[in-house]
Amino acid sequence: MSSAALTLPAAHAHDKPIYASSTTTTAPEESKDSDVLYTINDLLVHRARTAPDVPLVAYPASESGLTDYVQYTARMLDGFAEGAARAYLRLGLVPGDPFDAGERTVVALLAPSNIDYIATLFALQRLGFSVLLLSNRLSAHAIAALLTSTNCTTIITTPPFAPLLTAVQAAKPALRTFTIIPKHTYAAKQPQPRLTVHRSTPTEAAKVAFIVHSSGSTGLPKPIFQTHAACLFNYSSSFPLRGFITLPLYHNHGISSFMRAVFSRNVIAFFNPNLPLTGANLATAMEHTRPQIFYGVPYALKVLAETPRGVAVLRACRLVLFGGSSCPDELGDRLVAAGVNLVGHYGATETGQLMTSFRPAGDDAWNYVRVPKALEPYLLMDRVAGSDAYEVVVRDGWKAKVCSNADEPPNSFRTRDLFVKHATIEGAWKYLGRIDDRVTLVNGEKVLPIPIEGRVREHPLVRECVVFGIGKSVPGILLIPSEHAVGMSDDEIRDSVWPAVEDANTRAESFSQISKEMVGVVARGVDYPSTDKGTVIRAAFYKQFEPEISAIYAAFENTAEGTLVLDIPGLEAFLLSLFKETGVELESTTSDFFLAGVDSLRAISVWNKLKKTLSFNGNSGKLSQIVVFEQPNVQCLARYLYALRTGSEIDVVDDIEVMQRLVEKYSVFDPHVPGNAVVDGETVILTGTTGSLGAHVLAQILPLENVKRVYCLVRAPSPAEALARVHASLAQRSLQPPPAQLSKVTALPSDFSRADLGLDAATLTQLRNTLTAVVHSAWAVNFNMGVASFETHHIAGAHNFLQLCLSVRTPRPARFFFCSSISAAAGTPLPARIGETQVPELAHAQGMGYARSKLVTERIVGAAAGGVGVHARVLRIGQIVGDSRVGVWSGTEAIPLMIRSAVTLGVLPDLDETPSWMPVDTVAQAILELSGLSCPLPQDTPTTVYHVLNPRVFSWTHDLLPALRAAGLDFDVVRSASGCSGCVTATRTL
Incomplete structure (x- = not known):
């Protein structure tokens, strides 16, 4: 049997809700050649031969019917395909040579998903055409582009699309159009013998059956070619249940769900596409058809979940399968709590179904899809640099994958869909959003819109909610009111929905939270750009509603001055x-x-x-x-x-006065009292392990045999959470120490502002008997804070660590190493050559609170080293970049954001700069060497300041920009009015 063929398995039934996947692929037993499927037509012919009287489709008899469903058997559908094929032949729609080894002729289909559509779909397959399935939402320009890219010169449509087709023909004058064959024609009794215009062979399996297309959310829609073999492999993952579907057949999720029902010999009822998708309409249709499985998008779940009646029809299903977009957590949790067996489906048009959230009974993690065993060799979850998110990548060899878009891994398909891991369930992943969905604010922070939109969309007054704010200082949301908001003013809608926004804010990072002034409401019943799945086309939405968004920002930023006068x-x-x-x-x-x-x-x-x-x-x-x-x-x-x-x-x-006051306040220490505690090796406190530098220091310190214990002090509510955050930080940077090394780690919640650092008495006693060194790299990288705001937690915290080093019961104080910054000296008047010494003037720090707080702490460290004899050192660090092995560099930093503009804007600036960059793992190595942890260092060296930076510089314009071009980036160079500030030429003098 050809490897491209598929054997049809027998159908089976379920009496209980499905909790584990019952998908099937090829049957293990041998079958006769007549049972081998090479094409979509084979599937229908086989069903008509082996189960002629089994109903496969249920569809309303009348144009606006909700309860007058008629069932169509396999024999009837086969007859419809035969009758429609003969009718199209009579109209002159003649296929090419059936024995031609070349590709099939393409015919486009633009019509609503009704019984006529189904008959035509099978008729075109019987005639040997490849069928281009056109979304009913496409513009004339998009249709013309798809016809051109698929070499299609023929389209079948219905009269309501005539004006659209007139516009298409203006661009494609050679386009032939046919009206879809009506039921009274194709359902008429057909003469015998049966129509045979092409043969079913292994060669046919490799030809294109359907051409679906992308949504066009980032430009013109792109065609996606699906072979018969790939389609049949995809459809073989069948559910043997009586179904109900709300999805259009021109969408890949819709056509796949329909064909899976045909594959498993189970009737599937179609929601009438002529009627609005309301909760009442859906409930009525489902009560009549009594489905066992429901196929739909989350919006259909939302409108059903708004009433007890709707929840009841979902609960009556053995399986409720959603896909196309993410389902809001609140909605899914509510349905699952009500007894609905909710399962998520994830796949892509280019790859077929990949994962579902099928799970054992008692597992309520409905919103985490699981990786099936068969997919594991072909799936790569590729971590996105600087985040906890992973992109789904499908490797070459997966049978349902119909195209590739990446060479790493070779011939793979990168979905651009982001997922996060489940905390405890191995192989379980939660959808986060598209890479393109993230809203990047002007400060580089990235707002994830999906969780916010999902929560607000749950409100009954909201049909759609979209987060905006690209390039702005704060994000906002636009509300599309639902039919329940008729007669309400914008303010009434905003006030009613505001509690849902507040709830969404509690789960979002601070920079992602929405203020009430940034909530906009658009006109009721307005059309907005969306895909066939109901998902907003974000870029087109922003363009359409640009006036409304601009008005919201104008009102927010240009508020009229108030009148209240106060002393x-x-x-x-x-x-x-x-x-x-x-x-x-x-x-x-x-x-x-x-x-x-x-x-x-x-x-x-x-x-x-x-x-x-x-x-x-x-x-x-x-x-x-x-x-x-x-x-x-x-x-x-x-x-x-x-x-x-x-x-x-x-x-x-006066910041300089504040700095001087802080230096004086925190340069007073209780002296060390020598004790007789004997230590075995090094016990180290390490801060900043949830950041890049701290994580790399930890990864390099753990293999050292002389290091016995590492205490990671973390801002966390509990020891378990502290340890989880440390492990997550290591994993985020692809740092995976073996378990034997990780056993050296003790992670503890801490408060640096307290004299006891927030540690309990037993831990402090243990540290005073064993501590040998502190590496302090934790610091808030916030350039909005003034120097005074760094006092309580940071400057006082460094003093508290120094005092702990002095309080140990060993003969000598524990060593202290402070990770400072070259910005502490970046305000030195030019020309300047800065040595490895204390900065002579407080005014020589760069003019921001971050740099000034670093210089204040440098002075405090110097006072401890010179005044009370603690081995305290300043490690003045330059620009840290991604590591030298994987290259993980936080995407929110200024330089990665600037380089990313080569992708988003197609430009990069021409800067007169000579940067000095160092990989973070190299900086970590230098810290361990200078601290004496990885190699011996004289205890009594008089040097208290070390420069940890690359002595070699390069030209931004003459070195970096050509290197980026050589790496494959395509961009124009624009002249910059001024260069980057704060560049420092520093020397290392040992």
């Missing part, structure tokens, strides 16, 4: 109340905003409310969006706002 005490009381409204209750007017939990969303929201409420005497335009971070507390902010309104001199806090 300084009044402003302080007003601000305390305002922050409380945002969810932050400040203890006093001097409480630091950042440490109190004021994130970027709250800061922007406060700024907006200040502008709308307070009078600034015409100066509101001077109020910076990050004023909350520029003024560290209510006391300072109130004085600033008062000065802005009155025109008085603004009391600017």
Whole structure:
């Protein structure tokens, strides 16, 4: 038997809900040649011969019918195909030579998914054509492009599409059009003998059966060619259950679900495409057809779940299978809790079905698809650099894969679909979204819209919800109201939906959260760009609603100035109340905003409310969006706002004075009292292990035989969560120490601002008896924070670590190594050659709180080394890039974002810069050498500062840009008005 052929297995039945996959492929027993399937036509002929009176399709008899379903048997469908084929031949639709070894002639089909469509579909297969299945949503331009790319000159359609076809023919004047054959013609009794116009051979199995197409969400739709062999392999994963389908047949999920029902000899009922997809209509049709399996998109589940009646018809199904897009967690959880056997289906037009969330009874993780054994050799879950997300990649050899788009791995298909791992279930993956779906804000943060949209879309007043904000400082959402919102104003809709938005915010990162001012409502009943699955075409949506989105930002950013006039005490009381409204209750007017939990969303929201409420005497335009971070507390902010309104001199806090105060405050230590504790090897505290540098230091320190124990101090609620975060950080960077090495790790939740570092008494006692070194790399990389905001957790934290080193009961203090930054000296006046010494002036730090906090801590480390004899060292680190082995580099950093513009914008700047970059694993190696952990280092060396940076520099324009082009990036070079700031020429003088 040819490897391209497929043997049809016998159907079987289920009496209980399906919890584990019952998919079938080829039958193991030998079959007669007549049972071998080479083409789609073979499938129908075989069914008509072996089970002629088994119903395969149920379809309403009338144009607007919901309950008048008629069942069509395999014999009837075979007769319909025969009758329609003869009718098309009479009209002049004649196939090519049936014995020609070349490709089949392509005929396009543009019509609603009704019984006429099914008859024509099988008729064209019987005649030996390849069928181009055109979405009913396509524009004339998109149809013309698909006809051109598939060499198609013939289209079958219905009268309602005549105006569209007129526009297509303007671009394709040679296009032949045929009207779809009606039922009264193809259902008429046909003469014998049967029509035979082509032969079924192994050669035919390799020819194209269907041409489906992409949604066109990122441009014109692209054709996807599916051979008979690939289709039959895909359809053989069948469910032997009576079905109900809401999906159109011109969508791959729809045609596959239909053909799987034919394959398994089970009737499938079609929802009437002439009727709106409402919960009431669906429930009525399903109550009449009593399906065992439901095929649909999440929107169909949403409208059914809005009423007890709808939930009841879903619960009555043995299997509810959704696909096409992700189902909101809240919706799925509610259905599963109500007893619905909900299963997700994931696949791609180019690869067929890949994974489902079939699971054992008692496993409620319906939203995690599982990798079947047969797929494992052909599936690669490829981690996306700088994230916990993985892209699904299908390797060469998977039979249902019909095309490739990547050479790594060779001849593979990269789906651009992102998934995350289940925390405990091996091989279980949750859909996160498309790579292209992420909304990148102006600061480089990436908002994942799917979870937010899914939660808000759950609200009965919402038909669709779309997150926007590309290139903006804050994200927003546009609501498409549902039919339940008729008669409501925009404000009423916004107020009603707001609790759902707030709930979505609780699960999103701070930069992804939506403020109420950024919730827009569009006109009821408006059409918007979407795929046949009902998924929004994001780029086209942004283009269509650009005026509405721009108006939301204009209203948010250009709010008319308020009228409230307050003195300084009044402003302080007003601000305390305002922050409380945002969810932050400040203890006093001097409480630091950042440490109190004021994130970027709250800061922007406060700024907006200040502008709308307070009078600034015409100066509101001077109020910076990050004023909350520029003024560290209510006391300072109130004085600033008062000065802005009155025109008085603004009391600017002198950062240099603040830095000097901090240096003096934290340079006082209790001296070390030598003890007689004897240590065996090295016991190390390591911070920052959830970041890139800390993770690489940990991965390199664990194999060292002299290192016996590594304490990783992490901001986490429990030891278990702390350890999980450390392991996740290692895995994210493809760092996988063996279990024997990981057993050296003790991960603990910690609070650096406390003198005891948030550790319990027993742990502190153990550390004081065994600690030999601290490598401190944890630091907030936040360029909005002022230097004062770094005091409590960071600067005081370094002091607390130094004091712990001095409190050990060993003869000498534990060693302390502080990972500083070249930005601590980047403000040195030019020309400058910065040696490995203390920076002489506090003003020589770069002009931002991050750099100034690093320099303050350098001074404190120097005071400890010179004053109380602790072996304390500063490791001043330059620009860290991805590691030298895998190249993982955080995609939110400035340089990766800039380079990515070569892909998104097609341009890169011409910079007059000579950077000095170092791979993160090389930096980690240097830290271990300079700390004496990986090689001996004299304890009494007078050097307290080391520069950890690449002594070699390169030209951005003359070296990097050509290298990027050589690597395959296509971009234009644009002239930059100015180069990057903060470049430092530093030397290493040993």
